[in-house]
Amino acid sequence: MKDRQVEVVTGGHAVARIDGALVVVANRGLGRLTPQSPAVLALESLAELIREVSEQQPTGPGALVARQATRWLMKHAEQISPGQPIDFGVLSAAESGGVAIFLHGSVTAVLAGDGTFEQYRGRDAAFTVDRVASVPARAVALFVDDARGRIPELPAERGIGWLVEGIAQAGGAIVWSDPVRGRSGVVEHSDPHRHIPPTARVGPDVVASADPDVAPSIDPNPVPSADPDLVPSVDPDADLYPTGTQAATAMLDSDQDQHALDPHHAPTQLGGTNPVPQPDPDLQRRLEATAKATFLTVKVLGFKCARAHPSDPRSAFCTVCGMPVDQTQQLIEVVRPPLGMLILDDGITYLLAADAVLGRDPEHSEQARRGMIPLKVDDSSGGMSRAHAEIMLVNWDVSVVDRGSTNGTRTRMPGYRDWVRLGPNQPMMLVPGAELMIGNRVLRFEPAAPPPFG
Structure with a gap:
């Protein structure tokens, strides 16, 4: 995914590209994003997770990203946003050569092929969506659902913007399937400066770096854009979405993408021969x-740790965060x-x-x-x-x-x-x-x- 064009769409949420992976975190606050916004703090924490995983699995980190992101939900999400769930999605490269999709909450992944359209919706899963799909012919995108559960439609054609590395304020992002090519037909991802300057202001508060070696940064002193048309400020719940958008749903057991794969290289999860029935x-x-x-x-009887997480009374450590549990306390009913x-x-x-x-x-x-x-x-x-x-x-x-x-x-x-x-x-x-x-x-x-x- 590192040689793909990532195009952001307008909105008030947090989007980042890190080591080729794409992360979208919903901003559920009332104001604009700031460095202290829970969405930005969550995005920075997830970005660090992805960097560490990418060092361990540089060619296909998708499975490890999903595993670590699940544990991140159990350990860090409540600390970053007490009492308010963090909705986020991650697209990363799968070991099989496909795309790994991980979703939690009101975030939707859209896969667009030649005449095909498929959705995985985090809000319809019991907890998370963890899926591997073959790369679609046109694009794969992550969007934050609005208050009514709607998502925007994919544009008919790709734009000229390109988020190379860093953080942007947006409503979602699109990863176009074909590598970005210049007039000579040569993939140009090795020289991102030909597409955007060394630093490009993608959102009103956030700077995306064009140099992959530069860490993403939040502008602590945001400067309004000289041309308001270059950086539109859009309410993430504004009525931008077509009412006719079809919403396919995805649970923990959603059907896999059924594109043909090379059975000598694809794992059984993608290359199995059992026919998959159409969803009822x-x-x-x-x-x-x-x-x-x-x-x-x-509800069961258990303890609570110092962070108020419910825990198995037989364990000396919290079932949720791993911290020690006082086993001298009284048993109480917990969820x-x-x-x-x-x-x-x-x-x-x-x-x-x-x-x-x-x-x-x-x-x-x-x-x-x-x-x-x-x-x-x-x-x-x-x-x-x-x-x-x-x-x-x-x-x-x-x-x-x-x-x-x-x-x-x-x-x-x-x-x-x-x-x-x-x-x-x-x-x-x-x-x-x-x-x-x-x-x-x-x-x-x-x-x-x-x-x-x-």
């Missing part, structure tokens, strides 16, 4: 309602946080906030009709059932149950080499580091909280 609108609405109704509503995450072998992450059903087509299963969250896992081996296994959350424990699948569910505890097949309908409690095998896919159970003092 009535079923999708029911699943979304179930997700919203069950997410973070279960249970997510109890961990399942990390698929290609890096896709499923946060465990409610009972879930795993399989190659769990959306149409009896478990989903009963209210379980369907977690779809693509598999090309033919060994995975439509509703293969259930993940059960009981008090503070996570268990896996094989529901009589044809080829069974296998587990491997940390430190052990051999896989053990579960008996049908016999729950087995998972511990951090435990692995599950369903079909030819492997998932690892990890805690959602960072390490103590992490």
Whole structure:
């Protein structure tokens, strides 16, 4: 994504490009962005996260970005914006060569191909959208939803603006698929100064650097633009959006992009041969309602840490932030946080906030009709059932149950080499580091909280 043109659209939110990744954070404050705005502070924190991840995985950081961003939500978001959720989205390069999409809250990713249009909506997910898609023919974009849930349409043609590196005030950003080319037809990303000057004022308060080696900066003393037409000030909730925009929805288990990929290079999650059924609108609405109704509503007995996070009373460290917990306090009723995450072998992450059903087509299963969250896992081996296994959350424990699948569910505890097949309908409690095998896919159970003092 580093050689792609990133074009910002007008608005009052915070957008940044860091090491080729694109981040959009919603500004829910009443005024303009300032260096102390929660959206800017969140963006700077996420930018640092992306820089660190990009150093570890320079060619395809998408899976690691999603994992670390999930932990960032659990640890840092509440400190930056107490009592107010932070809505944000990240686009980054996937290891498979596609684009990794991570969304939380009212942020939408739009993929536009030749005659195709697809949306992933963070507001419709139980907690986050974590998806990998092939790069669309035209563009992929991130937009912050307005107060009515609308997003702007993609322009018919790309503009001349180019956010090379840094922070801008905008309503969203578009990553055009074709590399930026000059008259000679040569990709020009190695010389960004041919497109914009060394520093370009993209928003009224924010400076975007054209030099990739220059860290993004917020202008502490904003100077009004001499030409108001060059920097329009737009209310992020203004009526800029067409009423006819179709809103496809995405849950944790949204269908993968079905563009053809090279099976020798694409992971199973993208290159599986199982046909994906077309979404049923009535079923999708029911699943979304179930997700919203069950997410973070279960009350259990527990403790609270010094930051008031609910925590497992058996743990000496907070389940949410990893800080020490006073275990001499009285047990109280708390709303249970997510109890961990399942990390698929290609890096896709499923946060465990409610009972879930795993399989190659769990959306149409009896478990989903009963209210379980369907977690779809693509598999090309033919060994995975439509509703293969259930993940059960009981008090503070996570268990896996094989529901009589044809080829069974296998587990491997940390430190052990051999896989053990579960008996049908016999729950087995998972511990951090435990692995599950369903079909030819492997998932690892990890805690959602960072390490103590992490």
